[in-house]
Structures are given as C-alpha cells and as structure tokens.
Amino acid sequence: MNIKEITQKVKSDSFRMAALPEDLRNGALKRIAEALLENKTAIFSANSEDLSRGEENGLSSPMMKRLLFDEKKLAEAIDGIHSLIALPDPLFQTTLNRRLDDGLVLRRVTCPIGVIGVIFESRPDALIQIASLCLKSGNCAVLKGGSEALGTNKALYDIIYEAGLASGIPEGFLTLIETRADIGELLDHHESIDLIIPRGSNEFVQYIMNRSKIPVMGHADGICHIYADADADAEMALSVIRDSKTQYAAVCNAAETLLVHQKIAPVLLPALAAKLPDVELRGCEKVRAVIPCSAADETDYATEYLDYILSLKIVGSLDEAIAHINKYGSHHTDCILTENSKAAERFMLLVDSAGVYQNCSTRFADGYRYGFGAEVGVSTGKLHARGPVGLRGLVTYKYRLYGHGHIVADYAEGRKKFNFKDLD
Numbered sequence: 001m002n003i004k005e006i007t008q009k010v011k012s013d014s015f016r017m018a019a020l021p022e023d024l025r026n027g028a029l030k031r032i033a034e035a036l037l038e039n040k041t042a043i044f045s046a047n048s049e050d051l052s053r054g055e056e057n058g059l060s061s062p063m064m065k066r067l068l069f070d071e072k073k074l075a076e077a078i079d080g081i082h083s084l085i086a087l088p089d090p091l092f093q094t095t096l097n098r099r100l101d102d103g104l105v106l107r108r109v110t111c112p113i114g115v116i117g118v119i120f121e122s123r124p125d126a127l128i129q130i131a132s133l134c135l136k137s138g139n140c141a142v143l144k145g146g147s148e149a150l151g152t153n154k155a156l157y158d159i160i161y162e163a164g165l166a167s168g169i170p171e172g173f174l175t176l177i178e179t180r181a182d183i184g185e186l187l188d189h190h191e192s193i194d195l196i197i198p199r200g201s202n203e204f205v206q207y208i209m210n211r212s213k214i215p216v217m218g219h220a221d222g223i224c225h226i227y228a229d230a231d232a233d234a235e236m237a238l239s240v241i242r243d244s245k246t247q248y249a250a251v252c253n254a255a256e257t258l259l260v261h262q263k264i265a266p267v268l269l270p271a272l273a274a275k276l277p278d279v280e281l282r283g284c285e286k287v288r289a290v291i292p293c294s295a296a297d298e299t300d301y302a303t304e305y306l307d308y309i310l311s312l313k314i315v316g317s318l319d320e321a322i323a324h325i326n327k328y329g330s331h332h333t334d335c336i337l338t339e340n341s342k343a344a345e346r347f348m349l350l351v352d353s354a355g356v357y358q359n360c361s362t363r364f365a366d367g368y369r370y371g372f373g374a375e376v377g378v379s380t381g382k383l384h385a386r387g388p389v390g391l392r393g394l395v396t397y398k399y400r401l402y403g404h405g406h407i408v409a410d411y412a413e414g415r416k417k418f419n420f421k422d423l424d
Contacts, residue, residue, distance in 0.1 A: 002185075003177070003185040003186055003189065004185070004189060004192075006175060006177075007142065007186070007189045007192035007193060008189075008192055009171070009172050010115050010140045010142060010175055010192065011114070011115055011140075011191075011192040013140055013170040013171060013172025013173065014114045014115050014139070014140040014172065016170045017112065017140055017170055017172075017173055018091075018111055018112045018114070018138050020138060022089040022091070024168055024169070025135055025136055025138065025169075026085045026136075027167055028135060028163070028164050028167035028168070028169050029081050029084060029085050029135060029136060030081075030085060031163045031166065032081065032131075032135075032159075032160050032163040033081040033082060035159050035162070035163040036074065036077070036078060036156070036160070037074070037078060039155075042155055043069065043074070043152065043159070044070070045155075046151040046155040047067075047068070047069040047124065047151070047155075049151050050067060050148060050150065050151045050152050051064065053148070054067050054148050060250070060307060061308075062248075062249040062250030062306060062307050062308065063122070063148070063250050063306075065248065065250060066122060066123045066250045066251070067122050067123070067148055067152075069124040069125060069149075073124075073125050076368075077125050077128040077129070080129060080132065080373055080374040081128070081132050081373075081374075083368070083371075084132055084133065084136045084373035084374060085136075087136070087372075087373050087391060090110060090137050090391040090392060090394070090395045091110055091111060091112065091137065091395065092109060092110065092111075093109065093110040094107050094109050095108045095110065095397060096108035096422075097422065097423045097424070098420060098421065098422050098423065099419065099420065099421045099422075099423055100401075100418055100419070100420060101406070101411075101416060101417075101418055101419045102419065103403060103404040104401070104403045104406045105401070105402045105423070106399060106400070106401050106402075107399070107401075107402070108398075108399055109397060110395045110396070110397050111138070111395065111396060111397060111398050112138035112139045112394070112395060112396075113137075113139055113194050113195050113394060113396050114139060114140070114194035114195075115139070115140045115141075115142065115193050115194050115195075116134055116139050116140070116141050116142070116193075116194065116195045116196075116197060116394065117141075117143075117144075117186055117193045117195070117196045117197070117214070118130050118141060118142070118143050118144070118196075118197045118198075118199070118376055118377070119143075119144045119183060119196070119197070119198045119199065119204075119208070120145055120146070120199040120377070121145075121199050122145065122147070122148035122149040123146070123149070124145070124149045124152040124153055124156060126145070126199070127145055127153050127157065127160075128156060128160070128374075129367075129368075129374035129375060129376065130143060130374075131143070131157075131160050131174050132373075132374060133373065133374050133375070133376050133391060133394060134173075134174075134376070134394065135164065135169065135173060136373070136391060137391050137395055139394055140170075140172050140173050140174070140175075141173070141174050141175070142175045142177065142186065142193065143175065143177070144176075144177045144178075144182065144183055144186070145176075150178065153176065153178075154176065154178070157174065157176040160174060161174050161176075184211070187208065187212035187214060188212070189214075190212065190213040194214070194215070195214065195215050195217060196212065196214045196215070196216045196217070196218075197216075197217050197218050197376050198218050199218060205218060217377075217379050217381060217384065217393075218377050218378070218379055218381075221252075221304045221330035221332070222251070222252025222253060222254070222256075222330060222332045223256050223257065223302065223303070223304050223328060223329050223330040223332065224244070224254065224255050224257075224329070224330075224332050224333045224334060224335075224362045224365075225255065225256070225257045225258070225321075225324075225325045225329055225334040225335070226240070226244055226255050226257075226259070226334070226335045226336075226337060226362065227258075227259040227261075227315075227325070227334070227335070227337065227347070228241075228258065228259070228261060228268055228338075229261050229318060229321075229336055229337060229338035229340060229343050230261040230263040230264055230338075231338045231339045231340040231343065232261075232268070232337040232338050232339070233337070233359075234267055234271065236359065237337040238268070238271055238272060238275050240335070240337060240359065240360060240361050241255065241258060241272065241275075241276075241337075242275055243361040243363060244335070244361045244362040244363055245276065245279060245308070245310050246276065246278070246279065246308065247363050248363065249305075249307055249308050250306045250307070251306070252304070252332060252378060253332065253333050253362050253363050253364075253365040253366065254306070254362065254363065255362050256303065256305055256309075256310065256311060257300075257301055257311040257313065257328070258272075258310055258312050258313075259313050259314075259321045259324060260287075260312065260313070260314050260315070261314075261315060261316075261317075261318075261321075262286070262314050262315065262316050265287075265290055265314045269287065269290045269291045269312070270290065270291055272291075273291045273292075273293070276310070278308055279309065280293075280294060280308060280309045280310070281294065281310055281312055282294045282295065282300050282309065282310070282311050283296050283311075283313070284296055284312065284313045284314060286314040287312045287313065290314075296311045296312065296313065301324070301328040302328050304330070318336075318343050318346060318347065321336075321347075322350045322351055325351050326350075329352075331352055331353045331354060331380040332354060332355065332380055333353060333354065333355035333356075333357065333362045333365040333378075334351050334353045334355070334357070334362070335357035335358065335359075335360065335361070335362050336348075336356075336357070336358055337358075337359055338358065338359070344358040353380075354378065354386045354387040365378065365387070365388060366388055367388035367389065370387075370390070372388060372391060372392075373390060374390065375388040375389055375390050376389050376390075376394065377389055379393065
C-alpha cells in the first residue's frame with residue numbers, strides 16, 4: 001500500500017481504537033512489555049549494527065549515547081510501560097456535567113485525538129514511549145524515526161506490533177514508515193492525520209509547520225538556561241549545572257547557556273571550570289576576564305549544541321538574566337539557582353517557558369520524571385498542551401448533549417428559559 005492507503009486504513013481503525021475499554025488497552029501494554037523482554041537479544045543485535053554504522057559515519061559521542069539501546073534503557077522503557085498501566089484511564093472521563101434546563105443535560109467527555117504522526121530523533125527508546133502512550137490514550141500512531149536507528153526501530157516496531165495484534169488491538173494502531181521520502185507524502189494527508197508531533201532541529205520543525213495543513217505540536221529547539229543568582233549556594237549550583245549539562249548532553253532538556261550574577265561570578269566560574277574539564281566553555285568578555293575560555297557571541301546564545309559545550313555570560317541583575325532568556329531561549333525549560341524566594345518567584349513569573357525551575361536540574365523536564373508514564377515530546381506552544389506531553393496531552397474531548405425533544409425555537413421565542421446548574 002502507498003502512504004495514502006496506509007493513512008486511510010489507520011484513520012478507519014482509529015474509530016475502533018477510540019472505543020477500546022481500558023482493560024484491553026492495559027492488557028496489550030502488559031503483553032508488549034513482556035514481548036520486549038523476551039526478544040531483547042534481537043533488539044540488542046539490531047542496535048549493535050546501528051551503533052557500528054553510526055561510528056563509521058562519525059556520529060558524535062553524545063549522539064552515539066542517544067542511539068545506544070542497552071539493558072538499562074530497556075529496563076527504563078519497560079518500567080515506563082508499567083507506570084502507564086498504573087495511571088488512571090484518560091478516556092471516557094466526564095469533565096463537565098451541566099443541566100441546561102429540565103431534561104436537557106450537557107456533558108464534556110474526554111476522547112482520543114485520533115491519528116497522531118510522530119517524527120522523532122534517533123533515540124530508539126522514544127519509539128517505545130510514543131507507541132505505549134498512544135495505545136494507552138486510544139490513539140493510532142504513525143511513526144518515523146531517525147535513519148541512524150533504522151534497524152533498532154524496526155526490531156522494536158515488529159515486537160510491539162505483533163504483541164498488540166495478539167492482544168486484540170486493531171491493525172492500524174501502529175505504523176512505521178522507514179524512508180525520508182515518505183515524510184513529505186505523509187504531510188499531504190491532513191484528512192487522515194489529526195496531529196503531527198515533530199522532534200528534531202529547528203529547521204526541520206519549521207519545515208513541517210510550513211509544509212502541511214495538519215496541526216503541529218512540539219518544539220523547535222531546546223535552548224535551556226540556568227541562571228546562578230547572587231544568592232545561589234555555590235556548591236549546590238555546581239552540582240545542578242553539571243547534571244544539567246553532562247548527565248545527557250544530546251537531549252532537548254540539557255542546559256546550553258549559563259548566566260551568572262556578577263557578585264557570584266568570581267567564586268563560581270573558577271570552580272565550574274574545574275568541575276567541567278570535559279566541557280568546552282564559551283564566554284563573554286566579562287567571563288573571559290575571570291577564567292580562560294573560548295569567546296561566545298550572539299550565535300552561541302541562540303544555539304542548541306546537543307554536545308559538551310556551554311555558553312557563559314555574566315549579568316548584572318535578575319532582570320537582565322530574565323531578558324536574556326526570553327530573547328534567546330526556546331521557551332522549553334529554564335532554572336534559577338538561588339536561596340532568595342522572592343527572586344525565584346519573580347523568575348518563575350516572568351520567564352516565558354513551559355518549565356521554570358528553582359535549584360534543580362533542567363533534565364527533570366521529562367514526562368516519565370513528571371509521573372506521566374512517558375512522553376511523546378515537549379511542547380513549547382501554549383495551546384492544548386505545554387511542557388512534557390503525556391497522556392493528558394494526547395486526549396481531547398467532545399460535548400454530549402442529552403435531551404427529550406428540546407428545540408431552540410422554544411428558547412428563542414420565550415416559551416422556555418435556560419436553567420443552568422452544574423451537577424455532580
């Protein structure tokens with residue numbers, strides 16, 4: 001089948017998916033977790049081939065770390081599935097129950113979005129997270145992963161797909177497209193795809209947004225900041241900065257820029273240089289007067305490195321730091337390091353980002369760490385969903401109105417009046 005036929009079939013199956021009971025969806029997730037564990041040897045073999053090809057093609061160390069899928073990542077993925085199973089059903093929940101008049105009742109009830117297309121980076125564990133989240137939320141998913149993880153993605157998809165079918169899930173619940181050429185055709189089918197979630201470079205996300213009529217949810221860049229305030233605890237600050245930058249450098253919630261208040265800079269910056277010997281530091285002129293490092297310019301402050309590189313800038317005030325973040329940031333996740341609660345509150349009020357933190361690593365910006373089970377991505381937009389998009393971000397709602405022959409003419413011509421009352 002071509003892409004058009006595939007998406008039409010998926011759209012047709014999405015209506016069946018929307019009606020599946022919770023126990024069937026949870027049963028399928030349990031079977032998928034078991035199948036992944038039973039077939040781990042095949043998964044690791046496919047990943048080994050992807051890693052060898054990546055090394056031959058000169059992938060950076062952070063990108064190789066992202067591509068790696070080992071026992072630890074498999075265990076985390078399976079834990080994520082079990083966490084999803086334990087979460088309350090996001091479907092069929094009544095969020096409004098209102099009497100409009102005697103015998104006329106309005107209810108707002110949650111339901112799946114329908115068919116979600118997710119184009120994601122070369123991180124195999126993302127495929128498991130996306131597939132399981134869409135299944136739990138009653139959505140069909142059309143997936144396109146990065147070419148570097150082609151073999152691992154195919155192995156994971158085959159296992160998940162077979163386990164889902166064996167559990168009674170409709171055939172269209174999960175589809176994997178494998179060639180980049182298919183992306184362009186996929187974007188043409190707005191009649192079959194309800195939502196696109198792209199995960200990749202700013203250029204790629206902008207291409208998706210400009211190329212299709214399909215609604216897009218996601219983020220273009222992950223330019224995350226840490227601001228070390230004048231009242232920061234220096235020892236704690238070093239630990240948080242190190243984790244934010246180096247715990248996993250090639251991800252969207254890793255810190256890319258550190259802003260340092262001028263009062264703490266003479267103490268913090270030398271200690272930071274000693275603490276991060278494997279990170280290339282790029283600083284403004286004021287920073288370079290304190291520690292030796294490469295020069296940073298405007299381009300650096302607007303760059304998502306996804307590597308062991310950190311931009312530095314000394315600022316004179318909290319407001320200067322906030323202005324810098326709002327100018328150069330990507331509205332993803334930004335953190336203030338301070339013991340001053342008033343400064344933290346001002347930072348959280350004025351920084352225009354999906355996540356604003358005090359005294360903790362930006363790496364916490366993750367659906368699993370938020371207790372969402374997992375995430376399909378992070379949204380920096382302000383409509384429908386914002387921040388890590390978990391189960392709640394993958395459902396919408398419909399209004400159900402129950403009457404007994406009620407007609408608008410009675411109310412328009414004064415024979416009846418509305419009698420609004422919210423019901424339990």
